[in-house]
Amino acid sequence: MNNNNLQQRYELYTTDDFKVWQTLYDRQMNYLQMHAAKNYLDAIEAIAFNRHVIPHFGDTTVRLQQATGWQLKVVPNLVPQDEFFTALSQRIFPATAWLRSYEQIDYIEEPDMFHDVFGHVPLLMNADYAAFMEGIGKLAMQWMHNPQAISLLGRMYWFTIEFGLMQEQDELKLYGAGIMSSLAEANNALGTASAKHVFDLRQMLHTNYRTDILQDTYFTITSFSQLYQSLPAMDAALKAIVKDEVLIT
Numbered sequence: 001m002n003n004n005n006l007q008q009r010y011e012l013y014t015t016d017d018f019k020v021w022q023t024l025y026d027r028q029m030n031y032l033q034m035h036a037a038k039n040y041l042d043a044i045e046a047i048a049f050n051r052h053v054i055p056h057f058g059d060t061t062v063r064l065q066q067a068t069g070w071q072l073k074v075v076p077n078l079v080p081q082d083e084f085f086t087a088l089s090q091r092i093f094p095a096t097a098w099l100r101s102y103e104q105i106d107y108i109e110e111p112d113m114f115h116d117v118f119g120h121v122p123l124l125m126n127a128d129y130a131a132f133m134e135g136i137g138k139l140a141m142q143w144m145h146n147p148q149a150i151s152l153l154g155r156m157y158w159f160t161i162e163f164g165l166m167q168e169q170d171e172l173k174l175y176g177a178g179i180m181s182s183l184a185e186a187n188n189a190l191g192t193a194s195a196k197h198v199f200d201l202r203q204m205l206h207t208n209y210r211t212d213i214l215q216d217t218y219f220t221i222t223s224f225s226q227l228y229q230s231l232p233a234m235d236a237a238l239k240a241i242v243k244d245e246v247l248i249t
């Protein structure tokens with residue numbers, strides 16, 4: 001179902017849409033029960049997603065509002081960077097409301113609702129994660145005039161929100177939305193073919209990424225409060241880079 005009118009037209013979801021949601025939900029949860037960060041599993045329970053029901057944006061926003069003050073906003077597709085970061089700074093998460101077709105179940109180029117909602121939204125119930133997301137948005141607002149700073153913030157977003165890993169005692173767990181919504185990414189993230197680095201802002205800012213392949217590099221954190229607390233260092237790093245006119249490529 002394509003949704004271009006900026007609201008979730010729930011009555012337009014087809015039997016196939018429900019089948020797509022259920023198939024992806026079962027496949028991911030089957031894997032994630034063992035491998036997701038505990039924070040994610042707690043959050044998906046708290047937000048009450050399940051295999052039977054494509055999430056209602058309204059009900060989901062009520063739960064988010066109660067937990068952390070976040071809300072969902074329906075967007076047709078990827079939104080421009082400035083609009084995206086402005087929304088985050090206001091605790092608004094732009095999300096698509098359409099689902100990939102059954103034929104595209106394994107791969108889709110543009111993020112659909114399974115990625116945006118199953119992948120991203122549960123952790124917005126977590127206070128530290130929610131504060132970090134807002135913080136990235138606020139930082140981006142300050143740096144919107146500077147493309148290099150925005151691109152570096154993009155790296156931080158990519159290696160945490162999209163493809164972040166969590167070290168839990170001696171086990172590596174998953175939390176990045178790009179991993180949660182793709183079994184291939186999940187297997188790749190925990191497999192031996194990819195490199196894992198302990199969260200290090202400087203290294204992260206010097207690491208390039210590609211959006212069209214399975215990732216070869218991941219960064220691990222120990223808690224979402226570690227991410228939130230790294231925001232002042234990120235601000236300082238951006239100031240230093242811009243002041244020294246250091247070109248990071």
Ligand SMILES: [Fe+2]
Pocket residue numbers: 111115116120162177178
């Ligand atoms: Fe995403």
